[in-house]
Amino acid sequence: MPAHPTPSAHLLQLLPDAVVQTDALWTVTYLNPAWQRLTGHAVDDALGRSLLDFVHPDDNPTLRSGMPVFRLRFADGDYRWMRLQLQPETDAADRVLSRQGVLLEVADVTEQVLVEVRQRFLRLLETIDGVVWEAERGVGNTFLSPQVERLFGFTVEEWRADPGFWRSRVHPDDLQAALVIDDAAYNATHSYAYEMSYRLIARSGDVVWVRDLCRTVVEPGRPNRMIGLMIDVTRQKAAELELLRSDERYALATRGSNDGIWDWDLRTGVLHVSARFYAILGLAGTGDVHADGWQFLQQLIDPDDHARVQSAYRRHLSGESPNFSVDFRAWHGSGRLVWVNWRGVAQFEDGIAVRMAGSLSDLAERGSSYDALTNLPGRPLFRDRLEHAIALHRKAGEGASVAGDPTMFAVLMLDLDGFKLVNDTWGHHVGDQLLQQVARRLESSVRAVDLVARMSGDEFNVLLESVGPVDAAERARQIAAALSAPYRIGTHTVLTGASIGLVSSHPQLRTSDDYLRAADAAMYEAKSLPSGLSVFAVEA
Template sequence: MISCQDAGLQNIFLQALEQAIDAAVITDETGTIIFFNAAAERLWGYGRDEVLGRPIGCLVPKGDGNPADLVVGASRELRIRRKDGATRWGAVSLSRVAAHGRTILLGFVRDVTEEVARREELYLLSLVANETDRIVIVTGGDRRIVYVNRAFTEMFGYELAEVRGRWPIELLAGRRTDPKVLQHLRRRAGVERGFHEELITYSKSGEEIWVSTTVNTVLNADGTLKNIVAVLADITENKQIEALQRDVLEALAKDMPLPEIAAMICHRVEAIAAGVFCSILLVDQDGRLRPLAAPSLPEQYSEALNGLEIGPITGSCGTAAYLGIPVVVEDIATDPLWEAYKALALPLGLAACWSSPIKLRDGRVAGTFAFYFREKRGPSPWHEHVVNACTHLCALAIERHEAKTHIAQLAYFDTLTGLPNRARLHQLIDSLTHDPDAANAPIACLFLDIDHFKDVNDTLGHSTGDRLLIEVAQRLQNQLRPTDAVSRLGGDEFVFILPDCDADGAVAVAKRIIDALSAPLRVGALTLSVSVSIGISLYPDNGGDKETLLKHADAAMYQAKGAGRGTYRFFSPEMNRFAQERLILSAALREALAQDALELHYQPQLRTVDGKLHGVEALLRWTHPTLGSIAPERFIPLAEESGLIEAIGEWCLRTTCRQIAAWRAAGIDIGTVSVNLSSQHFRKRDLPRLIAALLDAHDVPPEMLTIEITESVMMDDRTATIETVRAVQALGVGLSMDDFGTGYSSLSSLTRLPISELKIDRSFVQELGQDEQAQAATQAVIRIGQSLGMMVIAEGVETEEQWHILKALRCQAAQGFLLSPALPAPALEAWLADHPATARTASHLDVAWSI
């Protein structure tokens, strides 16, 4: 308490109060204002005459307390209500003064409004820094840490005291931190503003953490560095998903088998989503579950699910697959979906299961992806993020697996009978003859040809012939031992391969085959009798490789036909007459080539979209003065065996170029001309030079010539052959893959060889309209070709129905007897003259079909 008894001194005291910088307010014991200095007038905006004699409460907003209740000797901040309605803050200190027997209260009020505002701002900033989940690091001008927020401590485990004065890069970098990223950070920090980097950092405990860093600089007025503010976000989970996606895609690119990819996905997911057991199931064509991968679940559990039919109350996975939606079961013990299956899961400690359908692009549910939990629960947002990514990866892997399976089916199996084709047969023989564990073990090769099969096609039609082939194939399969194999080479030719089989065993099988086919076959409404001629060759006595073995079996088959058909013959060196006939034919062919007695006929290829000419295929024809017309199927293999095929191919190229030049000179637009060459031509490195010389000599644009590659070229993986093919294409000449789909071709070569055109074999075309599988296979071939940017041409179009199906399937072009047979050049020119430019052929076909 201050005592002021002297009047003069009191006057001085009041004058001092009046001059004080801080507001001074005096009240009597009742709280009535008796003094209000100039500073108080400025602070409150009231004149002293407006407040003197009034209660002190008029100076503060209601509800903020009574100033009279302030404690003497203590300082407190009070809100101040100005006359103009504005609010200010004042720091109030109160003293009690005794004068002339009276006691007064003297209050000094200092304006602290700006201090309160700054303090509030700092408080809010501290909330922003410490309550955010983003990590904040602030360095000084020396790039050493001066501040880290709470999120930093929670993420990395360091307190501010542990990191103050340290460089962030050295503190957080570790074994797998990219040095290049660190270098970028050092170079750009303090120079650039607002740049981003992603890098691996390490916590105090050594845990690896991926962060996305945003760095900003704060400069002094003179432009020197004052602070660096770095904001970090934890992106570890996203990086884990990205790494999984990258690894799965890499595995797909390396053709890793589907079960291995599925197991890898499960292992990786279980590592990043702790506490879950992962399972991937497939759904087969019959709607049954087939385990694919569940590495952390007991094998007997997966076996119990194998073959389980999907349905509306079939656990989590069976129900998810049936409904096509995710199914969450948080308590296996009580959920009705698991009533029939909980005895499988509960003994294993599995309490909950969440299953999501794996949907392919066509909407089909191909499988399920499931999480099992040991506690009763549902998925977390992180689980949902992981599963969303994994179901897409699984769908991609399954689609690729199905595509490979389908392509393998096209490449190695006959689409009509389902039997292995020639390519698969070659693989099988190679595997047997090169097996070190079965060296020189006898192998019997039986070459079968249906007797008079051509008569069936000619009299009853190709569709009946095809159904007959299917029935024959089924009966042949019934004669197989577990180790045997039967394949269809094409047409009516079949081959049996009998491992560990000597001559006696081969005779027994041949007799069984003849007996099995002797019973009449039912083909639709017809009952047909069939017989076969069988040629037998033995490994290693009759051949040490697949070509020789098959060739000798083929020769023996012709001997069986010559012996009256319906029987079998072994290959023997004494087959002189047959060999002599072949020698005579070979000599005649050599003479025909020397005398230019061969000729080319040209078969038009029409575009399906408008019926206009796309080009022509040059087909070799030979008519002997005494032997008559000799089919290419007979003399071309002979030319290959006798070494004439290369000269014949060169003759075809030369004749074609000369004919193209003649057509160009006559103003006849022929499009492109396709020429067939054998695989032997592409083993010669001078083939590109030969073609280039012929094109130059006849002034033929290279784009007017297309070379048709045989399946053996596609299967030839020799470097010289591949280089020759690419060199031919580099000339600007087109490359066409002939007879695609017959099973010879290696589909993987489509992507490594520069093929521009794909020809669908006539065996597919003949089945269109009668066989849904043939149509599906044809559609697959068209899509494969067009997806690779190739022109797709169908061969052997004989009916209007086939033409319109091909048109509907968007096959770009077709050729066949329906459109035109192969014609000599003069006849083709006449045909072209009669073939209207307005595509009347296509219009006619459209009208006929609509009728």
């Protein structure tokens, strides 16, 4: 206030009624002398404090929401019912700057004002989608809002006529737990808020799920009372139960599929994997959460396959493919490499991938499969045939191979030279057609007894059966020549070749992984050779 009050300020000092002014945050900025005469609180002690400090805690929300009647704490510690109709002063943007009003005891207010307050309160209750209630021990409900009839079919009078009515309508399966909470509130030594969820049986016999937001009120000299708001949450509960059943069905389907499940939050990097995911890779534990999903995966993927795996899911994230599926070698907990298939699909928001989820399959367990693009056998069938050839050769010889041995075989691994350039120059549709033509040339370059398989990307494997090292090398040169001839794809003429790694049957190579690693090493050596062909030599 100004140091020298204006004539209007001087009049406020003389008024017999208490004048109160607060700022937008309820801090008291002005009180006239009538405040102290009415409440007993010194004006200087009240200035700068929140008006809500003087209001009964239970009435704070009603005052802040605009209800003018509340209990105010006087200097002697008693609370008295007051009426304070605050008028806000706002700026050009309708933001409250201050509030002013006259404070009156309810005893001095006319009956018409009390009726007005009650009518406003009841109108407010009608806007609430729930039942507002109040109850006391031995009395039952002392107040119920009219919505009780709409939600449960019972009138207010029916409900209030019997102190035990609420307990008689609680579902038997929920009654014991509800009574424990109810009795604790009636016997409380201090006020507190609590919440209950239970089922009520309506007049129609229908079961209604209720969420009850409650508060027990403990005041000296009177029985404990409770106030609350009952909300019908039947639809929400039904949705929760259906979601639970859906999760159970999904879990059952997952166990039946024998695949590992994973879920990757691309915004945070957090990766969740299932117990089956761990089991496929021979890892300890029953599933886990990994803060850095890609770091966890990198430790599992054979380094030679990193680029292929990244390429597969990045193509999907860029929108080039509706989902992704890639085979790669993963390090098993036992220290060996296992072939797995990693597949999934991303969830996009505003064109940005925010989450991916999918499965991990053990290709050794999944059985034979064919590549949809080239119509060639896939990795599982190739491994099965190779393991069969290894077993036959070991059974027949158990020693050094000799010329003419019908169980001798050779494994070729090849990839196309410059395939990425084809994709980058003419697009993936041209690259796909090139792979299809390569597949047909490979099939025409081998015998019916041999097997051609597409392993992934532009990588192919050939199993040559009943063939010695010399004939296998000659067959590899014929394949290289066939693949180097120009390809006609639409209006484009595509020139490419292949780097081929070859390994012949040998007693020191005992597993399919041994042969595939050997062929892979020879193929990468072939990339630096003019002939494009490298034969893996087993050290004595």
